[in-house]
Amino acid sequence: MCEPSLTTSRPLSIGEFTYAFVRQGGGMADLAAVLSLECTGGYTVADDAVISACAALRLRHPLLGSSVSFCGTPHFAINSPMTQAHALRTAKDQIEFHTFDDQGKALIALRDQWLAFDPDKALDIRERTCALWWGRDGNPNSGKYLFGLMTTHFVTDARRCLNLVRCFLELLASPGQAQEELDTHFSGQASPVPIPPPTEDLKPKLDGDEDKIRKAKLTFDELVTRYAEKPKSGILPDGSPSAVRIPRVMSRVWSSEDTARILQACKEHGVTITHLVNAAGALSSVHGHDCTTATATDHDDSDAFYFEITQPIDLVTKLPRIAAKFGDMETALRVDTYPIMLCIPRSAVAPTSTPAHIWEIAKQCKERSDGFIKSPHFWHLLSMYGPLHADAYKARLASRPALPFMSSFGDLKALLPSHYTVHTTAATPGYPTSAEIRATDLWTTVRIDPSCLAYHLFTFDSRLHLNFKYNANFTSDALVDPWFNRLLEIVSRAVQG
Numbered sequence: 001m002c003e004p005s006l007t008t009s010r011p012l013s014i015g016e017f018t019y020a021f022v023r024q025g026g027g028m029a030d031l032a033a034v035l036s037l038e039c040t041g042g043y044t045v046a047d048d049a050v051i052s053a054c055a056a057l058r059l060r061h062p063l064l065g066s067s068v069s070f071c072g073t074p075h076f077a078i079n080s081p082m083t084q085a086h087a088l089r090t091a092k093d094q095i096e097f098h099t100f101d102d103q104g105k106a107l108i109a110l111r112d113q114w115l116a117f118d119p120d121k122a123l124d125i126r127e128r129t130c131a132l133w134w135g136r137d138g139n140p141n142s143g144k145y146l147f148g149l150m151t152t153h154f155v156t157d158a159r160r161c162l163n164l165v166r167c168f169l170e171l172l173a174s175p176g177q178a179q180e181e182l183d184t185h186f187s188g189q190a191s192p193v194p195i196p197p198p199t200e201d202l203k204p205k206l207d208g209d210e211d212k213i214r215k216a217k218l219t220f221d222e223l224v225t226r227y228a229e230k231p232k233s234g235i236l237p238d239g240s241p242s243a244v245r246i247p248r249v250m251s252r253v254w255s256s257e258d259t260a261r262i263l264q265a266c267k268e269h270g271v272t273i274t275h276l277v278n279a280a281g282a283l284s285s286v287h288g289h290d291c292t293t294a295t296a297t298d299h300d301d302s303d304a305f306y307f308e309i310t311q312p313i314d315l316v317t318k319l320p321r322i323a324a325k326f327g328d329m330e331t332a333l334r335v336d337t338y339p340i341m342l343c344i345p346r347s348a349v350a351p352t353s354t355p356a357h358i359w360e361i362a363k364q365c366k367e368r369s370d371g372f373i374k375s376p377h378f379w380h381l382l383s384m385y386g387p388l389h390a391d392a393y394k395a396r397l398a399s400r401p402a403l404p405f406m407s408s409f410g411d412l413k414a415l416l417p418s419h420y421t422v423h424t425t426a427a428t429p430g431y432p433t434s435a436e437i438r439a440t441d442l443w444t445t446v447r448i449d450p451s452c453l454a455y456h457l458f459t460f461d462s463r464l465h466l467n468f469k470y471n472a473n474f475t476s477d478a479l480v481d482p483w484f485n486r487l488l489e490i491v492s493r494a495v496q497g
Contacts (some may be wrong), residue, residue, distance in 0.1 A: 006080040006192075008062070011073045012154065013198030016333060019154035020068060020125065027122030027447045031161050032114040032150040034133075034443045036107050037169075039143035041435030043422050045172055047097060050134050052178035053171035055081075055091035059185050061164065061331035062193050063155045065090065068125040076129075076195060084186045094128060098135040103144050104441075106135055110148050111443045115247040115469065122447070129155045132168075156331050158407055158444060158456075159314060162416045163329040173420035173437050196332035199315055202322045204379055216380035223371050223381070227341040228388060230306040234285050234401035235475055235483060241397050241450035243473040249445070250470075250484045256462040263464070265495045271362040274311075274408040275369070276491060277457055277466065279361040281403055282307045282342055284486035286349050305349065308392060309340040309365070311406040313373055336382055337389055340368045355497025358490060396451040404468065409444075409458035416442070418461035443467070450474060 012020060022028055039045065058065040059080075066076045081087035100106035110133060113121065123131055133148035147168070151161050171178045184190050254262065266273050286305050312335040316328045342364055348357040372381055396402045409415070422435040444456045448471050456467040470480055 003079075003082070006082060008078045008080070008192075008195055009069070009075045010195045010198075011075045012068070013200045015200060015336075016154040016198060017074055019152065019333070020074065022449075023122070023125070023152065024117075025122065026117040026119045027152075028117055028449050029153045030114075030123065030150055030447045031153055031156070031158050032111075032148060032445050032447075033161055033165050034107060034111050034114070034146070034148040034445070035165065035439045036103050036441040037145040037147060038438045038440050039145070039422075039435060040438065041422070042143070043435035043437070044140065044143055045136075045145060045437075047134070047136075049172060049175070049178070050095060050097075050132075051088055051092045052182065053168055054095055054132055055087040056171060056178040056181040057164065057167060058087070058091060058094075059181065059190075060167070060193060062195050063331050064130050064151075064164065065094070066129050066155065066195075067127055068129065070126070078195060080192055084182050087182060087186075094130070095132040095134055098133070098146075099138055100135045100146065101138050103135075103137065103146065106146055107441060107443070110135075110146065111249070111445055112247065114148065114150055115249065115445045115448060117245045117247075117447055117449075123150065123152060125152060153446075154333055157312070157314075157333055157335040158446075159409060159415065160329055160331055160334065162409070162412065162444070164331060166416045169420050169437060169439070174423045196330050199332070199334055199336075202319055203315070206379060206383065212377065213380065216375075216377035216384070219371070219375055219377050220381050220384045223368060224339055224341055224385065224388065227306055227308070227343065230343075232308055232395075232401050233305040234282070234307060234403045235453060235479065236401045237399045237451070237475050238479050239472075239474045239476055241399070241471075241474050245448055245450060245452075245474075246472040247448045247452075248470050248472045248477065248480070250468045250480065252466045252488055254464040259459060259462060259464040262491070262495050263459075266362075269359045269362065271359070271366045272408075273464065274406060274457060275362040275365040276358075276494060277408075277455065277487070278309050278311075278340065278365045278403075278406055279342075279358060280487045280490040280494070281455075282309070282344060283349055283358065283361065283490050284483050285401070285403065286344075287486050303346050305342075305344045305346065307342040307344070307403055309342065309403050309406060310337050310389065310392065311340070311369075311408065312337055318373075318378060337385075338369075338372050338382065339385060339388070339392075340365055340372070342368065355494045358494040358497075362494075393451075396453075399474075402451070402453060404453040404455045406455045406457065407444075409456070411459040412442075413459075413462075416460070445469065 062078050066078045069075055069077045130151045135146035137144040149165055266276055315336055316334050344361055375381055418439045420437040442460050451474055452469055452471045454469045458465050468484055
């Protein structure tokens with residue numbers, strides 16, 4: 001086949017174009033995962049194996065090798081390789097190779113580099129929409145490596161980014177498999193994978209049934225509208241969104257024993273750790289008077305604090321037929337955002353409040369979340385929330401109080417295991433027979449926007465991780481440090497109580 005038949009394209013959807021537009025040339029909202037790796041049993045990974053794995057992934061997931069053209073309607077452009085040599089060459093061009101002396105320092109340096117808004121180091125989407133980073137120890141026999149994957153948010157979402165990482169590590173742990181996939185593809189035995197359709201094309205069409213619309217509006221009014229005009233509480237910025245962005249990360253990793261205890265307590269109270277952390281973040285923001293907003297006084301329930309929490313939902317969970325046809329981890333953008341509105345009585349934040357108050361607020365988080373995403377009118381509710389979500393972001397830029405955006409990935413043991421047994425075949429003699437690739441540390445991150453307040457919450461290798469990203473020139477360290485520490489104390493108090 002020649003170039004014309006191997007060139008495909010698809011227009012960006014409105015949602016995809018929105019993410020492309022807000023990047024502002026500096027990569028804002030681009031996603032990344034960074035891992036430290038250790039090989040056991042004397043196993044090592046050669047650069048050629050990294051290149052072959054990348055080439056195989058680009059064939060499985062075409063958007064991994066895409067660029068964006070702005071000639072006419074903005075569209076993805078994918079140039080499928082004509083030969084195996086071309087596939088390996090383009091894969092190599094997508095990977096940055098480095099050598100490190102200290103794995104831990106190199107991990108943090110890459111995390112911080114990919115967290116910062118930097119036009120000089122951001123992806124130029126006219127050339128590529130994803131990038132890989134591979135680091136090897138200065139001692140080639142140590143078996144220590146670093147792997148990083150960055151994708152633009154209009155190509156995929158965080159969960160599917162982690163899925164790509166898993167696929168990559170599985171290929172590294174299966175010597176010869178990537179080469180077999182390349183051989184099969186270029187022998188003509190495999191058809192090129194088409195570009196995934198945009199999520200907008202997969203959503204059900206909303207009909208004009210007046211009764212359904214009326215019921216949906218009543219539900220939306222109950223869950224969202226009646227709180228929309230309430231003065232919101234949260235973290236009150238003490239800086240400016242127009243100042244130079246200074247990215248910061250705060251993190252807490254619990255031991256496996258503490259993780260089990262926390263998750264068991266959540267289960268006993270009928271909530272998830274996501275609900276508990278959201279509740280703790282809200283309570284923490286009104287424990288200190290410096291970050292408490294005025295509250296309404298002209299309503300019967302005015303003796304309360306009001307909060308708006310936003311978090312993503314994987315839309316494939318609402319589209320079972322689509323999951324069956326395309327797979328639930330197809331590399332594409334498959335998320336949208338929905339709100340959780342909270343009303344917390346002042347008595348719950350008083351010095352005399354008890355762990356029971358914390359769990360009640362966590363249960364309110366669950367009820368409001370379930371009321372939205374489990375509603376029979378979900379798709380109507382989602383369309384109704386769109387304009388309000390834009391208004392909420394504008395309010396944050398105007399330095400109004402807000403709570404962090406919550407990205408919760410759950411337990412990653414299936415999506416991204418921490419251990420990969422090296423599988424050898426007769427075609428790969430000489431490899432250790434009891435070797436593993438172990439992911440010893442994981443960071444997920446996103447290039448910050450001016451008003452960035454964002455949680456990443458997940459369990460990895462049986463340990464609960466809570467990472468919080470923010471712009472220190474918008475919300476200062478002096479403001480965030482005590483808020484984050486109070487959040488951790490509230491979680492501990494709830495579990496111990």
